[in-house]
Amino acid sequence: MMTWIHYLLIYWLVCDIIGVCVRAYNKKEDSEKTTFRQVLALIFVPPFLIPLLPFVGIVVLLEKLKEVRQCRKEEREKNRLKERLGLRPDEQYCCFSQMGGAGVIKCADCGYQEEIISFVHGLNSCKIGRQCPNCHAFLVEYNKSEKYHTFGEAEEDLVCSKCGTIVRKKEESIFKGNDAPLFCPQCHSARLHYHMSYIT
Numbered sequence: 319m320m321t322w323i324h325y326l327l328i329y330w331l332v333c334d335i336i337g338v339c340v341r342a343y344n345k346k347e348d349s350e351k352t353t354f355r356q357v358l359a360l361i362f363v364p365p366f367l368i369p370l371l372p373f374v375g376i377v378v379l380l381e382k383l384k385e386v387r388q389c390r391k392e393e394r395e396k397n398r399l400k401e402r403l404g405l406r407p408d409e410q411y412c413c414f415s416q417m418g419g420a421g422v423i424k425c426a427d428c429g430y431q432e433e434i435i436s437f438v439h440g441l442n443s444c445k446i447g448r449q450c451p452n453c454h455a456f457l458v459e460y461n462k463s464e465k466y467h468t469f470g471e472a473e474e475d476l477v478c479s480k481c482g483t484i485v486r487k488k489e490e491s492i493f494k495g496n497d498a499p500l501f502c503p504q505c506h507s508a509r510l511h512y513h514m515s516y517i518t
Contacts, residue, residue, distance in 0.1 A: 403508040415496035419517030425502035450478040
């Protein structure tokens with residue numbers, strides 16, 4: 319016949335199993351192996367903390383589910399953007415935030431290619447790649463900073479030399495637009511490939 323002590327022991331065992339599983343899962347996610355010492359440290363939890371283990375496990379699992387849902391949402395939004403750009407889900411689009419230094423950008427559809435600057439820094443100044451939203455001409459924004467390797471605001475308006483469009487105002491942060499997809503100036507395709515020549 320089972321007494322309250324038996325039920326308490328079963329509850330303690332279930333709590334420890336859940337805790338060990340959660341710890342092992344987290345370590346697996348971090349690509350690390352759970353050591354025997356970590357398992358022992360979790361098994362010999364102070365008695366007054368044992369009832370909290372299932373709740374801790376539930377909170378951790380809910381956080382994991384939240385992260386998974388967020389990742390799936392971002393992936394769906396990215397795939398919708400690719401669909402609007404005419405790209406397949408397995409294709410990637412170019413944007414300045416993912417490209418460094420200076421190099422050559424080439425269109426996979428029409429073969430157009432051009433040498434561009436994505437981001438190059440020097441002593442107290444930066445050259446930041448930009449693209450005109452109207453004609454898709456590639457431009458360079460010059461930015462001077464007070465300290466070495468720091469970023470400030472653009473000192474003057476950036477105007478497209480090809481169509482006259484004001485690409486950005488000097489009051490805006492220089493990082494705005496870095497994640498925007500780039501387009502071919504000739505055929506307006508987003509199927510571009512970037513080959514970096516040098517980085518600073």
